[in-house]
Amino acid sequence: MELNKIAENILKYIPNRFRSIMCKTPLPENLTEIRFYSNRGIAFFTDKLIGFLSDSCDIVKEFDSHCIKVTSDDCKFILMSVCKNSVYSHQRELNEGCFVIENGIRVGLSGRFSEGQGQTIQEISSISFRISREKTGCAEQIYESTKGNSLLICGGVNTGKTTILRDLSRLYGNHTKCTLIDEHNEISAMNNGIPSFDIGLTTDIINGKSRHNGIIASIRTLSPEYILCDEIADSADVNAIVSASGSGVKIIATMHCPSYQDFQQRPVAKQLMNYQIFSYAVFLKNMGQVDRIVDLRIHR
Amino acid sequence: MIFKLTGVLFIVSACGFAGILKSKELYSRIRFCDNLIVFFQHFSALIRCSSYNLEEIIHCLDNDNLSFIKYFFTIDESVSFYDKWKKSVIENVYLSEEKEILLSVGKELGTTDIEGQTKLISYTIERLTQLRKTHSENYNRLGKVYRSTGFLFGFMLGIVII
Numbered sequence: 301m302e303l304n305k306i307a308e309n310i311l312k313y314i315p316n317r318f319r320s321i322m323c324k325t326p327l328p329e330n331l332t333e334i335r336f337y338s339n340r341g342i343a344f345f346t347d348k349l350i351g352f353l354s355d356s357c358d359i360v361k362e363f364d365s366h367c368i369k370v371t372s373d374d375c376k377f378i379l380m381s382v383c384k385n386s387v388y389s390h391q392r393e394l395n396e397g398c399f400v401i402e403n404g405i406r407v408g409l410s411g412r413f414s415e416g417q418g419q420t421i422q423e424i425s426s427i428s429f430r431i432s433r434e435k436t437g438c439a440e441q442i443y444e445s446t447k448g449n450s451l452l453i454c455g456g457v458n459t460g461k462t463t464i465l466r467d468l469s470r471l472y473g474n475h476t477k478c479t480l481i482d483e484h485n486e487i488s489a490m491n492n493g494i495p496s497f498d499i500g501l502t503t504d505i506i507n508g509k510s511r512h513n514g515i516i517a518s519i520r521t522l523s524p525e526y527i528l529c530d531e532i533a534d535s536a537d538v539n540a541i542v543s544a545s546g547s548g549v550k551i552i553a554t555m556h557c558p559s560y561q562d563f564q565q566r567p568v569a570k571q572l573m574n575y576q577i578f579s580y581a582v583f584l585k586n587m588g589q590v591d592r593i594v595d596l597r598i599h600r
Numbered sequence: 601m602i603f604k605l606t607g608v609l610f611i612v613s614a615c616g617f618a619g620i621l622k623s624k625e626l627y628s629r630i631r632f633c634d635n636l637i638v639f640f641q642h643f644s645a646l647i648r649c650s651s652y653n654l655e656e657i658i659h660c661l662d663n664d665n666l667s668f669i670k671y672f673f674t675i676d677e678s679v680s681f682y683d684k685w686k687k688s689v690i691e692n693v694y695l696s697e698e699k700e701i702l703l704s705v706g707k708e709l710g711t712t713d714i715e716g717q718t719k720l721i722s723y724t725i726e727r728l729t730q731l732r733k734t735h736s737e738n739y740n741r742l743g744k745v746y747r748s749t750g751f752l753f754g755f756m757l758g759i760v761i762i
Binding site: 316319377380381383384385386387388389391 | 647651652653654655678680681709710711712713714716717
């Protein structure tokens with residue numbers, strides 16, 4: 301995605317006084333995030349650097365008196381813009397503290413959430429615009445080695461599990477019926493029913509439902525050959541996967557698990573191994589790089 | 601004499617017409633309240649039953665009876681919703697009580713959840729209904745007075761002239 305297009309999308313949601321400065325600011329290459337900190341500054345994050353926006357339309361490394369200061373009203377303005385001035389129609393996003401806007405840009409909120417059921421953000425401390433990047437072709441090796449089988453993608457934080465899953469969705473979804481269970485809209489970044497990323501021509505997206513409900517609903521109504529879902533975490537997910545697998549559907553899922561040793565000790569992984577659903581487990585090490593592919597059929 | 605009589609006739613009808621106009625002005629305030637009440641009733645229904653955002657709802661409810669809504673869509677996109685609402689109300693609504701109600705509701709529109717919005721709109725409808733009642737009483741009381749006074753003043757002027 302072009303940097304200008306990213307900026308154009310973000311500029312729509314910010315107050316005029318920042319807009320005029322940011323329009324003139326050259327954005328750094330590999331920009332991953334722009335954050336607005338209440339009573340602090342506007343920070344730009346790249347893979348390696350953090351910089352702050354100054355009033356001279358530059359990005360400086362140290363925050364000083366020349367840097368642009370964000371007020372809590374500015375944060376409220378951004379929130380209202382992202383909500384399209386309609387808090388009532390964005391309750392789910394407010395409860396989760398995350399919105400998806402055009403081109404898959406994710407807007408994250410931090411601050412004080414209300415207590416009780418249906419927690420909603422009440423005071424905003426910062427707002428981040430996270431720029432998603434799809435890496436087309438990054439899962440081709442995994443696809444070639446495991447195709448036609450149920451697959452579990454494992455890795456620690458920031459190892460690219462979701463990126464790999466998105467590319468597998470594209471690869472499988474271009475010639476088979478797939479359903480992508482995208483609970484938090486992170487994989488497809490769907491906006492107005494249109495996925496922002498290439499997730500395959502014949503991939504159905506279920507967004508906003510919990511993983512287990514999404515899996516059950518997709519078996520009932522969408523008759524997929526493959527179901528793809530992110531971050532299996534509990535026994536409800538396992539039960540849904542067992543039901544899907546019993547219906548002859550292949551599952552491709554991710555799981556937060558840095559190594560095979562760790563995998564063998566996890567109760568959820570043990571449950572999955574007992575049911576013999578997955579044929580392969582792929583372990584990722586860094587930014588989508590494959591550490592090892594384990595044939596689980598041999599290890600049973 | 602014929603000229604005098606024609607002149608008197610003209611004066612009587614002009615004064616009578618002025619009285620009718622004044623009385624119609626009172627009636628138009630009732631009509632405006634009615635239109636606002638219907639607008640907010642539909643607004644509330646759309647908030648509860650659709651996933652539309654504020655501007656989409658206002659777009660759906662756009663009609664010729666409420667000029668400030670028409671004006672709303674001509675304002676620059678880059679300003680906030682409330683600034684657009686405020687500008688369109690200030691420049692198009694000339695009745696002070698209605699203006700005050702619309703400005704206060706505009707400040708809160710879209711800022712709370714569905715329950716909060718429906719409560720806000722119910723309260724607004726209640727205020728408008730009360731205002732309509734006052735306008736209606738004024739019309740019943742003063743409408744007739746304006747019309748009769750207009751004609752009577754015309755007759756008196758006519759008699760004086762003759």
